Amino acid sequence: MNKKIAVQVDDLTVAYNYKPVLWDIDLEIPEGVLMAIVGPNGAGKSTLIKSILGILKPIAGSVSVYGKPYKKQRHLVAYVPQKGSVDWDFPTTALDVVMMGTYGSLGWIKRPGQKEKKLALEALEKVGMLAFKNRQISQLSGGQQQRIFLARALVQNAAIYFMDEPFQGVDATTEIAIINILKELRKAGKTVIVVHHDLQTVPEYFDWVTFLNVKKIATGPVKDIFNDDNLTKTYGINYKVSIQE
Amino acid sequence: MNIQDYFSLVLNDYTLRTITLGTAILGAVTGMLGSFAVLRKQSLLGDAISHAALPGIAIAFLLTGVKDSYVLLLGALISGLIGTFWIRSIITKTHLKSDTALGLILSVFFGFGMLLLTFIQKQPNANQAGLDKYLFGQAATLVESDVILLSCVTGICLLVMLLFWKEFKILLFDEDFTKTIGFNTKTIDILITSFIVLAIVLGLQTVGVVLMSAMLLAPAAAARQWTNSLSTMVILAAVFGAFSGVFGTAISASQNNLATGPVIVIVASIFVLISFIFSPYRGLLFRQIRFIKNRRDLKLHKTLAFMYHIAENHENISHPHTVKILNNFHGYTRGTLQKLVDKNYVSLDGQMWSLTEEGFKTAANLYSQQSKKDE
Numbered sequence: 008m009n010k011k012i013a014v015q016v017d018d019l020t021v022a023y024n025y026k027p028v029l030w031d032i033d034l035e036i037p038e039g040v041l042m043a044i045v046g047p048n049g050a051g052k053s054t055l056i057k058s059i060l061g062i063l064k065p066i067a068g069s070v071s072v073y074g075k076p077y078k079k080q081r082h083l084v085a086y087v088p089q090k091g092s093v094d095w096d097f098p099t100t101a102l103d104v105v106m107m108g109t110y111g112s113l114g115w116i117k118r119p120g121q122k123e124k125k126l127a128l129e130a131l132e133k134v135g136m137l138a139f140k141n142r143q144i145s146q147l148s149g150g151q152q153q154r155i156f157l158a159r160a161l162v163q164n165a166a167i168y169f170m171d172e173p174f175q176g177v178d179a180t181t182e183i184a185i186i187n188i189l190k191e192l193r194k195a196g197k198t199v200i201v202v203h204h205d206l207q208t209v210p211e212y213f214d215w216v217t218f219l220n221v222k223k224i225a226t227g228p229v230k231d232i233f234n235d236d237n238l239t240k241t242y243g244i245n246y247k248v249s250i251q252e
Numbered sequence: 253m254n255i256q257d258y259f260s261l262v263l264n265d266y267t268l269r270t271i272t273l274g275t276a277i278l279g280a281v282t283g284m285l286g287s288f289a290v291l292r293k294q295s296l297l298g299d300a301i302s303h304a305a306l307p308g309i310a311i312a313f314l315l316t317g318v319k320d321s322y323v324l325l326l327g328a329l330i331s332g333l334i335g336t337f338w339i340r341s342i343i344t345k346t347h348l349k350s351d352t353a354l355g356l357i358l359s360v361f362f363g364f365g366m367l368l369l370t371f372i373q374k375q376p377n378a379n380q381a382g383l384d385k386y387l388f389g390q391a392a393t394l395v396e397s398d399v400i401l402l403s404c405v406t407g408i409c410l411l412v413m414l415l416f417w418k419e420f421k422i423l424l425f426d427e428d429f430t431k432t433i434g435f436n437t438k439t440i441d442i443l444i445t446s447f448i449v450l451a452i453v454l455g456l457q458t459v460g461v462v463l464m465s466a467m468l469l470a471p472a473a474a475a476r477q478w479t480n481s482l483s484t485m486v487i488l489a490a491v492f493g494a495f496s497g498v499f500g501t502a503i504s505a506s507q508n509n510l511a512t513g514p515v516i517v518i519v520a521s522i523f524v525l526i527s528f529i530f531s532p533y534r535g536l537l538f539r540q541i542r543f544i545k546n547r548r549d550l551k552l553h554k555t556l557a558f559m560y561h562i563a564e565n566h567e568n569i570s571h572p573h574t575v576k577i578l579n580n581f582h583g584y585t586r587g588t589l590q591k592l593v594d595k596n597y598v599s600l601d602g603q604m605w606s607l608t609e610e611g612f613k614t615a616a617n618l619y620s621q622q623s624k625k626d627e
Contacts, residue, residue: 057428060431060432061431061432062428062431062432081434084432086428086429086432088426093425093426094425097291097424097425097482098291098479098480098482098484099480099481099482100480100481104425107421107422107425107429110418110419110422110435111432111433111435114434115416115419116415116416118418119418145480
C-alpha cells in the first residue's frame, strides 16, 4: 500500500493540570480510510480530535494535514462535534445550522447568499432532513440533530472529516443512514475519522482503527490489528497479574 | 401629574424629553446586547461588570476631584474592563467555575467601591455629595450630551452587530466549531464583551450599579419567549428595553418622582412576567392549555380505537352495536361518546352506536400516524 498521508500527528501530548490526558501520540492516518478511534472512557479520544483541530492547546507536538501545518489547511478539514456540546434550545432553524458549514469559506463579514443556501439544502437532502429545513432545532429528535450536524460538515466539502461520537444516542435507522453517508464519503476518496464506542460494529463499519488509552496502543487496518490482544491492551485490566500479587 | 399629562408634556418639555429619550435608547441598546449575554449563558456577567465599575467611579473622583460624568464613567469603564478581564483569567487559569469567579469579582470590587465611597464622604470636599447616586442611578441627571453619547454608542453597536452578525451567531451557538473553521473566537468574544461593558457603564448614571444587570437580562429573557429566530429576538429585546425605559420614566415622573431606575427595572420585569405566562409556544398558559387538549384528544382517540376494533370484525363497518359494550372500556364516558358524535365519527341511534365511514378511516389512520411521528 502506497497511500498518501492525510493527517500526521507527531509527539502530541496534552495535559490538564499535570496529569497527562494524551501521552506522546504519533499517528499517521492514510488518505481515504474510514477510521475508528476506540478506547475506554477517559482514554482521550475526544481530546485527541480536539487537539488535532486546535480546539485544545497541546503542551507539545505538531499536526500536519497533507504535509503542511494544520493551520494552513483548515479548509480541508470538517468537524462534527458531540451532539451534547451545544445548546439545542438556541433560537435558530435546521437550515440555518447547516448554513454555518459555509461560514468558514466565506470568511469574515461576508454574508451567506443563494449559493450557500443551495449547498445547505443539498446537504439536508443527503441526510434525509430536507422536510425539516425550517424546523426550530429544539424540536428535532436526537437522531435528527445528529443528522443536522452531519449535514453541516458535508457543506464544508472537506477532504478530511473528524466526528466525535456521531452514533451516540441515535436509533438504528439513523445509525445506518449515517454510516452509509460515511461509506459514501470514503468512496469519494475522503478520509473519515470517527470516535466510536461500540466495539461490536467496528469490523462492519470501519476499515482502519486506532486503539487509544492515553498512549496510542495500535493503529492500522481493522483486519490486521482488531484482535483480542490489542483489545486487552486497551481496555483490559490484567486480572491474572493482580491475583498473582 | 398623571400619565396622560406626562405624554403631552414629553413633546413640549425639554428636560422630560431628554430623559425619556435617554432611557429609551439605553433600554434598546442593553436589550440588544443582553440577548447575546443571555444566549451565551453569561447572564451574571453584566451584574459583575456593573458592580466592578463602582471603584472606578470613586478612584476617578479621588484622582481628579471633579464630578464630571464623563470622567467618572471613564473610570467606571476602566475598572469594569479590569473586572471582566480578571473574571476571564480566573476561569481559564484556575479550576473555579464561572459563577464563583463572577461572584468573587462582583463582591470584591463592590466592597472596595463602597469603602472608597465612604472614605470620600469623610473628605472635607464640598464637591463629594452625590457620588452615591451611581448606586441606584438618577435619570433626572441625564442631559442632551448624554443622550447624544448614548445614541452614538448605540449606532456603532448596531453597525458592528450587522457587520459581524454571522460571526456572533456562530460563536453563540457552537464555539468549538467556530474555532475549527478558522475564526478567532477570542476576537469575536472581546468584541461582544466590550460592547456589553460599554452599554453597562453608560447605564450606570441612569439605572445604577445595583440594578444595571436587570436592564441587560429582563428584555432578552422576555424576548426569547416570543420567537425562535435570533434576529427577531434581538429586535424584540431592543423594543422591550426601549418601552421599559419610556414607561418607567413616565410612571416615575407622574408619581411624585419615584426613583426612575427601579421603576424601569420593574416595568421590564412585568414584560418578563407577561411573556412567561402568555407567549404562544413557550408560555405557561398555552403550554397548560395544550396539555389539557392533548389529554382530551387522547381519551377521544382511545375510545375511537376501541370502537374500531369492534367494528372491524364486521363486514359492514357501520353495523350498529349497543352502547353497553363500551362500558367494558375503561376510558369511556357519555361525554366522549357525544363528542365523537359531534365530530361525525360515530352515529347514535337510541342505545345503539355505529361508526361512520369517516370515523372508521380516522381510526384506521390513528396508528399509522403514530408510527410516522416516531420516525
